[in-house]
Amino acid sequence: SQPSVGDFQRAYQSLAAETGRILSIHVSSGFSGTVEAARQAARALGERCRIEVIDSGTVSMALGIAVIAAARAARDGADLDACAEAARSVLRRERLTVGLDTLEYLRRGGRIGRAQAFLGGLLRLKPIITIRDGEAFPLARVRTRRKALEEMLTICLADDAIAEAVVMQATTPDDAAYLAEELRRRRPGVAVHLGRFGPVLGVHGGPGMLGLLVVLAEEPRAQP
Template identity: 50%
Template structure:
């Protein structure tokens, strides 16, 4: 029996980690006008953010075509996979998992289980990595599914953006719209609740915003593991990680960079952390 893990490019998993754990990443699409790019394949973060700030019109995104998932599932089957766990961005943020399910209906010879993480970005990525590690250790599909769902329940994502404009124009902010008019001079702070992006606060400066991200993350101690990403500010990421180490000195921290498809909706300057609280002790 061979189990493989599939996800989508919104997971913000660094390529070297995906390769290490044999995680199959199906890219979403980014469109600048009539130009179409596969996220992280045809365009990387460096090229994307340079172009984003120059373009007068915001690029758009789309879930992967059904055929991309079908090709991935069939290739993994042909490589020997007997079961696949396909874990994806919240269906309230993207219809990616719908494409994945439609593709699976056409693929024979392999059992495919789908999980809506209710998350995005690194919060999704941490659960995907955990699932892949469990698969490597010989866990069953049912055990991997249970592990992933439990981890997503214990995962908390906090995001600082320079502006809500990108989220507003992309239609991805849900209840965060309530804050648009009052945040002109503030750094909006966001999280994901029930699969939707919602506001949790604001800060007048970036330094205060980082401290607020850390304060909110600290509410979920003890922290088992964490992840942090940036878009265009590696120095800010380094400082954020230093502060994160202060509240979770024993937790492994994975670092990454926002992929283009996430960058369309959060813009340059974003910083984000995800923390996974430790499981409750068993009496």
């Protein structure tokens, strides 16, 4: 279950004893009430501490990579606003592709969103979706698992300017290893990480769920 308002109040109060600024980044409000609980707790704390709550609009390592970016900014001495922007910058540049064996688990969990349009004609096809703001959006559908892997690579590598990538899996480590190997081969020099979907996402996506996340490189800043 999600953290309660009281859980957040206790966490914020503990941190407020050491700092006057807190950055709190969370899973998409489309999937969980965590963000709203965090906001209520932040309001309850009042003026004692500035708390910036960010709804990531995403899940899993798509959220994790943004949190890591904020943590790196903080480590380098950035202030709260700059740390928040570091996270938001990553979130804006993310491209998430998810391959499923079936949409049935999303349908049962009420998370199918606009991918509902795929249901009628799927038959034995493998759906490929993306997730935005807690809703599933259809991208493609293919007949075999291997074609699904190739289509995921094609979608995510459509942009050449990739800074880093993450492959996520729940029950398919061999497929994840294949995607990671292909990413490294096709985009030498791009950092490729391996991660796992948590049990909640695994329940919604079903066995065989596989994710491919790329973070596009930042555009060069214009010279003054």
